[in-house]
Amino acid sequence: MAGHKLDARGWTVRPFRAPHHTASANAIVGGGPQIRPGEISLAHCGVLFLDELPEFDRRVLESLREPMETGLITIARAAARIELPAQFQFIAAMNPCPCGHLGDPAQSCRCSPSRIERYRQRISGPLLDRIDIRIEIPRLAAEELTEAISHRAGAQLAASGEPAAQALRARSWRLQRSGCLSARLSAAQLRSCCALPSGAEQLLRRSAQRLALSGRGVHRVLALGRTIADLAGSETIEAAHLAEAVQLRRALDVPPPSSS
Amino acid sequence: MAGTVSVARVLSRAELGLDAPLVQVEAHLGAGLPSFSIVGLPAPVVRESRERVRAAILNSGFQFPAGRITVNLAPAELLKHGGRFDLPIALALLVASGQVRAAARWQFECYGELGLAGELKPVGGIFLAALHARGAGHALIVPQTNGEEARLSGHTTAYGVLDLRAATLRLAQSDSSCATAGGECASSRAREAADGAAAPVPLAAHTLADVVGHWQAKRALIIAAAGGHSLLMVGPPGSGKSMLAARLPALLPAVIGQ
Numbered sequence: 001m002a003g004h005k006l007d008a009r010g011w012t013v014r015p016f017r018a019p020h021h022t023a024s025a026n027a028i029v030g031g032g033p034q035i036r037p038g039e040i041s042l043a044h045c046g047v048l049f050l051d052e053l054p055e056f057d058r059r060v061l062e063s064l065r066e067p068m069e070t071g072l073i074t075i076a077r078a079a080a081r082i083e084l085p086a087q088f089q090f091i092a093a094m095n096p097c098p099c100g101h102l103g104d105p106a107q108s109c110r111c112s113p114s115r116i117e118r119y120r121q122r123i124s125g126p127l128l129d130r131i132d133i134r135i136e137i138p139r140l141a142a143e144e145l146t147e148a149i150s151h152r153a154g155a156q157l158a159a160s161g162e163p164a165a166q167a168l169r170a171r172s173w174r175l176q177r178s179g180c181l182s183a184r185l186s187a188a189q190l191r192s193c194c195a196l197p198s199g200a201e202q203l204l205r206r207s208a209q210r211l212a213l214s215g216r217g218v219h220r221v222l223a224l225g226r227t228i229a230d231l232a233g234s235e236t237i238e239a240a241h242l243a244e245a246v247q248l249r250r251a252l253d254v255p256p257p258s259s260s
Numbered sequence: 261m262a263g264t265v266s267v268a269r270v271l272s273r274a275e276l277g278l279d280a281p282l283v284q285v286e287a288h289l290g291a292g293l294p295s296f297s298i299v300g301l302p303a304p305v306v307r308e309s310r311e312r313v314r315a316a317i318l319n320s321g322f323q324f325p326a327g328r329i330t331v332n333l334a335p336a337e338l339l340k341h342g343g344r345f346d347l348p349i350a351l352a353l354l355v356a357s358g359q360v361r362a363a364a365r366w367q368f369e370c371y372g373e374l375g376l377a378g379e380l381k382p383v384g385g386i387f388l389a390a391l392h393a394r395g396a397g398h399a400l401i402v403p404q405t406n407g408e409e410a411r412l413s414g415h416t417t418a419y420g421v422l423d424l425r426a427a428t429l430r431l432a433q434s435d436s437s438c439a440t441a442g443g444e445c446a447s448s449r450a451r452e453a454a455d456g457a458a459a460p461v462p463l464a465a466h467t468l469a470d471v472v473g474h475w476q477a478k479r480a481l482i483i484a485a486a487g488g489h490s491l492l493m494v495g496p497p498g499s500g501k502s503m504l505a506a507r508l509p510a511l512l513p514a515v516i517g518q
Binding site: 013014017018027034035036046047049051053068075079080082083084085089090091092093094095096100101103104106107128129131132133134135137138139140147163164166167168171174176181182183184223224227228230232248251252 | 265275276277279280339341419441467468472473474476477478480481482483484485486487488489490491492493495496497499500501502503505506508509510511513514
């Protein structure tokens with residue numbers, strides 16, 4: 001809705017913005033002399049995809065924290081203070097290490113531990129904590145690729161639009177019940193709509209301890225659990241749903257000092 | 261010249277984030293050596309309007325007013341950007357010199373960049389301006405190419421015109437019938453646009469069906485789509501991360517309404 005050129009055909013399609021990591025801070029966040037909306041505002045109600053996440057300027061990444069929390073970005077200038085919408089779905093991709101091959105069965109990693117550490121620290125803890133799902137994408141082995149190609153059932157399922165229909169059902173359900181998507185549920189809303197049966201409660205408690213989850217971490221696991229339960233058509237969040245939620249956050253986890 | 265007014269006013273709007281504050285384009289023709297100045301914090305591109313407006317007026321068959329011309333873009337402390345003020349400035353000059361009469365019935369907001377031959381070129385930010393104009397109850401004169409954008413905002417008296425001459429004809433019309441030359445009839449175009457908008461051409465969407473394997477990632481994408489969750493993928497180069505990311509929009513429903 002904000003901004004410059006409008007393509008009428010693309011009116012109802014959600015925006016998918018994928019700025020390159022060399023884009024300027026103003027281009028991504030917004031600003032400049034005319035206070036133009038940035039990529040994050042152009043991605044409002046859509047997707048913001050940052051490929052090669054550690055390559056982005058650190059300050060730009062940090063300035064994403066506020067809009068990810070509030071869905072708004074405030075751009076202050078001497079003459080004016082403008083608030084622009086920036087409610088985007090944040091998707092990012094990165095290599096596990098500078099050479100890209102840490103944990104890769106096909107190629108061994110050439111990086112020293114300190115190099116890996118420095119690379120990972122380019123994404124700050126608070127930013128990482130705000131990302132709900134963190135998964136590893138393994139390189140598909142040759143046999144897996146050919147086997148998957150001949151796996152007709154899976155391809156047909158995906159082609160039939162079933163995944164989109166599933167997602168839409170869960171979305172509508174949650175919107176009806178809570179007035180917003182699970183990812184945007186406040187702590188208070190989570191408490192009221194996500195009363196946990198004892199088995200699930202215990203699992204959450206144990207996971208929180210074992211993984212040293214922050215308050216926000218627990219909050220995010222609950223929100224994920226709510227989505228997974230919605231996808232399964234379940235009113236209550238069961239232990240199985242939470243177990244999957246915890247697993248979805250494992251990539252880049254720093255193991256706590258005293259691992260069990 | 262008979263019919264001159266002391267100060268002519270044409271309305272327009274500036275861009276300020278999501279706001280489109282009203283700008284009054286005032287033109288005053290005074291006695292004195294010929295000069296043409298634009299005041300009201302115009303950005304360089306707006307100061308250049310003088311050359312475009314002069315050529316456009318002459319090439320549209322009008323006379324360029326003699327004397328000391330002052331154009332003011334009010335309010336004074338708001339910075340004015342963009343090529344959109346060419347048209348209101350030209351129209352203000354023509355009204356001030358008595359060559360064009362503005363119909364009293366409609367309050368028009370005008371936007372458009374002028375080419376030297378008088379043709380109107382599209383400008384940005386028209387959707388936002390149209391939205392505010394609709395709220396204020398003003399009619400719109402915009403470049404033809406921006407017409408669709410203006411009507412998408414729900415504005416029903418938006419007129420897309422091809423050139424300065426057509427804009428002056430529209431400005432002088434006291435009813436909403438179609439102009440005889442150059443202009444476009446807003447109401448029939450609005451109906452067309454509404455039919456067109458009901459069935460938008462879908463842009464090619466990448467779906468999960470294109471992706472081989474990666475079952476865990478597909479599951480994660482479905483969860484992300486269902487709950488609006490953020491997602492980070494970590495993997496070696498070429499593992500398919502960018503491809504998977506591009507598949508997310510197809511899992512999301514279309515945007516409705518505002």
